[in-house]
Amino acid sequence: MISARAMAEGDEGRYLRNQMAEALWSDVLLRVKKLGEGLNITETRAKIVELAEQLQATYIAYDEGLQADDVVLAGAIWRRFYQQKNVDLEHIELLVKYIRKNMRMLDSMSSEQFYDPKNIKWTSLKS
Template sequence: MDLVHPKSSPLAGLARKIREKAPLLTETYVAYGATERLMKECARPGDYKIPQSMDTKAEIPTDEHGVQIGEGTGWWYETLGLTPTFVNWAQITFIHMYMLQVRIRMFPATHAPLWIQHLTNQAFYAAEDRLVVWHQVNASSLRQKYLKDVFSQWRAVLLSYDEGLIKGDAVLAAAVWRNLFGAREDVDFQKLAQVVGYMRREIRRLDLATDDEVADGGWAFNGDPGLEEGTVEAMSKMVQSDTAKA
C-alpha cells in the first residue's frame, strides 16, 4: 500500500482549510449565541401576550381596524399608551436594536458586519415565532408577507434614526414620531421627548461600554424612557421661560 505524504494528503489539505477558517467559524458561533440573548433584551420592553391564542375556542380581540390586540405591561403600554400589537412590538424592539447596532458598528471592521447580520437575523426569527405562537399565522406565505413588511420598516428605521443621530434631537424626535407613533397628531410631545432622551442616554451608556461587555450577550438596558421625565420637564420650563422673556 502506497503511503501519501502528509503535505499532499487530501485530509491534510482539509485540516489546513479548517484551521484557516476556525476563527471565522468560532466568531459565527459566538455571535449567534450572543445576539440571540441581545435580541431577547431588545424584545423585552415591548413584550406582550395574547392568552386567547392558547384556546382554540376563544376569539382573539381586535381593534376597529381588525388588528389583533394582546396584553402588555410596562412603560411603553401603560404610560406611553401604545396598544400591544405586533407592529408596536416591532417598533419598540427596533428602537433597542438600533441602539445596539450603533454600538456594534464600533466593533473592529472585520467583526461588525457579522454581528449586525446575526442581530438582524435573530430579530426576524423572533418576529416569525411571535406570529406563529401569539397570532396563529400558520401559513408560510402569509408570514413571509408580514416579515417582508417588517424588514421594510426596519430599513426605514435605520435610515431615519441615523439621520436623527447625526442632525440632532429635533430630527430624531420626528423620526420616532413617524415610526413609533405612526405620525399621529395626538401624540404626547413630552413623552416623545422622553423616548428621545432615553435613546441618547442608552447610546451613551453603550458608547462607554467595552466591546466585551456588549459581545458577551448580557447587556441590559437601564430602566425606561420614564426616567427622563424630570429632565424633559426642566428643559421645557427653561424653554417657556426664555420664550416669555423674549
C-alpha cells in the same frame, strides 16, 4: 441602540448586527408557523416583505437621528414609533432623552465591555 453601537465595532459589530436581524426573522417565521395553516400564503409573504421594508426604514431613520440633532431623532421616533399620529410632545422628548442617555452609556464602553451583556445597564425611561 445595540445595533447602532455594534456598527462601531467594524466587522465583528456587523456580524453581531446581522445575527440580531437573523434572530428577528427566525422569530417572525416561527410565529407565522404557530398561527397555523389557515393563513393566506400570499398575504403572509406580503406582510413579511412589508415588515422587512419597515425594519430597513427604521434602521436608516434612527441612524440619521442618532447622528443628527434632537429634532431629527424626534422626527424619527414620531414617524416610526408613533406612526405619525398625534402625540404628547413630552413623550417624544422623554424618548429622545432616554435614547441619548443610553447611547452615551453604550458609546462609553470598551469593546470588551460592550460584548458582555452583564455590563449593559439601561437607564430608566423616567430618570
